[in-house]
Amino acid sequence: MKEKRLNHIVNKVKDMPVLPGRVNKIIEITEDPDSTIQDLEKEILKDQSLTSKILKLANSAYYGYPRKINTVSQATILLGFQTIKSMALASTVSKIMAAELKGYALEKNDLWTQSQTCAIISRYIAKNIQYPNPETAYIGGLLRDIGKTILNYYVEQEYNAIVNKVEYGHMSFLEAEEEILGFNHAQVGEKIATKWNFPEELVEAIGLHHSPEKSTINPPLVSIVHIADAITMMMGISIGADGLAYNFSPFALETLNISTNEVEQYISKAHDLIVDENSFDLI
């Protein structure tokens, strides 16, 4: 039975849509040091909705540019390649992540809202500790729970068994997922990220966002996403069934050299960030 379900989950991941070719192309261009603004502009212009989102963000108060930005190339210079990459990816995954996930008690848009929150906090922490690529942290934070979109169906079926394990078996929700279903949502997320050909550091950040101490490829990135995830859950924004089950890993705090005092500052800052951040209404 369990074996059958394991295969079923793996097949569901295989059946997930691949990222649209256009998004892959944009990611490729933003990662190639030889590409030009024109290369990127040409690709962006093929997608009307992405074009308007990029222009809207460039003209938002967040960037505070005094003159109106009318062209994608101007916007690209202002926002930078990495931000464009995040936006292209976010506009694609938003559709997958906005769905209602009954198994996790997440209503329509809940997972998407908390994923954006986690992404914004990840980027903030990354900038704060001068991590070299804050946009990678943003993407890790955005996608860390994408496995829930697949596991939801099985969690819903086995909800009572999982909750029983949590209540009487002294397990976290995550451990109960793994015990009952054979996979936890982070492991399923890792499979999706692998399928989408993400760089291995991002695959790891998604797969180990609840167990950063196991990381070997990029412990700081995993630790950033882990801490941002715990802060997001603590803030109580659309958190769902497993919301209060997660704690800060001492390994992550040590890896990033962050004190509990600083975590508290991040938490109070996080509320301001969410209010200020423009990307919420841009996706």
Ligand SMILES: [Fe+2]
């Ligand atoms: Fe998670």
